[in-house]
Amino acid sequence: xxxxxxxxxxxxxxxxxxxxxxxxxxxxxxxxxxxxxxxxxxxxxxxxxxxxxxxxxxxxxxxxxxxxxxxxxxxxxxxxxxxxxxxxxxxxxxxxxxxxxxxxxxxxxxxxxxxxxxxxxxxxxxxxxxxxxxxxxxxxxxxxxxxxxxxxxxxxxxxxxxxxxxxxxxxxxxxxxxxxxxxxxxxxxxxxxxxxxxxxxxxxxxxxxxxxxxxxxxxxxxxxxxxxxxxxxxxxxxxxxxxxxxxxxxxxxxxxxxxxxxxxxxxxxxxxxxxxxxxxxxxxxxxxxxxxxxxxxxxxxxxxxxxxxxxxxxxxxxxxxxxxxxxxxxxxxxxxxxxxxxxxxxxxxxxxxxxxxxxxxx
Numbered sequence: 001x002x003x004x005x006x007x008x009x010x011x012x013x014x015x016x017x018x019x020x021x022x023x024x025x026x027x028x029x030x031x032x033x034x035x036x037x038x039x040x041x042x043x044x045x046x047x048x049x050x051x052x053x054x055x056x057x058x059x060x061x062x063x064x065x066x067x068x069x070x071x072x073x074x075x076x077x078x079x080x081x082x083x084x085x086x087x088x089x090x091x092x093x094x095x096x097x098x099x100x101x102x103x104x105x106x107x108x109x110x111x112x113x114x115x116x117x118x119x120x121x122x123x124x125x126x127x128x129x130x131x132x133x134x135x136x137x138x139x140x141x142x143x144x145x146x147x148x149x150x151x152x153x154x155x156x157x158x159x160x161x162x163x164x165x166x167x168x169x170x171x172x173x174x175x176x177x178x179x180x181x182x183x184x185x186x187x188x189x190x191x192x193x194x195x196x197x198x199x200x201x202x203x204x205x206x207x208x209x210x211x212x213x214x215x216x217x218x219x220x221x222x223x224x225x226x227x228x229x230x231x232x233x234x235x236x237x238x239x240x241x242x243x244x245x246x247x248x249x250x251x252x253x254x255x256x257x258x259x260x261x262x263x264x265x266x267x268x269x270x271x272x273x274x275x276x277x278x279x280x281x282x283x284x285x286x287x288x289x290x291x292x293x294x295x296x297x298x299x300x301x302x303x304x305x306x307x308x309x310x311x312x313x314x315x316x317x318x319x320x321x322x323x324x325x326x327x328x329x330x331x332x333x334x335x336x337x338x339x340x341x342x343x344x345x346x347x348x349x350x351x352x353x354x355x356x357x358x359x360x361x362x
Contacts, residue, residue: 006021009108009348010348012101015058021064023078044086057276061080064077064080072124073131075102075111078127092249096197096284106121120136132166147160173199183297193240194290198282201233202254202286219268219270237251256287265287265291265301281321284321
């Protein structure tokens with residue numbers, strides 16, 4: 001045997017894509033698991049020619065599912081971000097777009113049994129401890145993928161998947177404002193360090209000499225900006241208690257600007273070494289929370305909603321994403337939950353093969 005076959009479901013989840021595995025079908029130890037995921041994706045090559053990655057960070061993501069031992073949850077979702085070229089695997093963050101496909105993948109794998117025309121799947125994101133309730137359309141006890149829901153960054157329409165995120169405040173750092181401040185200054189740039197679903201360093205686009213309306217290509221071509229942003233991100237990571245983040249994708253980075261197309265605020269999101277083609281689900285919750293919180297770098301960029309729930313519309317590089325935020329504002333901003341609409345589609349299933357020299361299997 002020269003190759004090891006691993007059962008998988010290949011899915012688009014939101015605006016990301018990747019293999020979904022049953023965790024039991026993968027090696028237990030983290031070192032071997034890392035090598036298996038690198039081989040599966042084809043990390044180390046700009047277009048991942050020897051794996052199923054797509055050459056950009058949104059197509060080199062992995063979901064690993066298992067029955068949950070949490071009394072609340074049905075499924076545990078373990079996420080890995082595989083780098084395109086650097087042969088790195090980051091197990092620290094989670095991904096809300098890939099999470100969009102967890103419910104359908106769990107049904108496809110037999111981990112969840114549909115309960116009627118609509119099925120609720122309770123998901124625990126084990127990387128961060130967040131709890132997410134996903135509502136799927138399952139007419140006749142089968143996953144429905146076709147429908148009328150459209151999301152920016154994905155062509156066509158599909159069946160809607162409603163996600164309600166709970167317990168996302170301080171999910172990585174233990175604190176809403178992990179630096180202890182509403183604003184910090186690094187290299188002359190004012191930044192809000194916030195941890196809601198994803199730890200982020202958030203700044204105003206204008207402070208970098210940008211409009212905040214640049215295209216993905218314009219931003220990716222601006223290497224001076226990326227170098228400056230990375231210096232700020234590294235300092236923010238240290239201030240947030242994350243240590244040396246030079247080899248980690250967290251904290252992510254975000255830029256805010258006044259909305260220009262009828263939304264609440266304009267935003268750009270970084271992964272962090274390239275620009276996200278649209279918007280991360282986790283990042284959207286953090287950016288929306290920043291927009292709603294008085295005293296952050298969002299001050300002066302928007303007319304801040306004061307009643308809950310608030311529908312925060314983020315204008316991003318591919319369109320918009322809406323985040324329905326349930327919050328309390330007594331002494332300070334307190335997030336209860338965040339709801340988003342996503343879609344997913346099964347692309348393939350079967351066995352994904354890695355060299356036996358990497359892993360011989362169970």
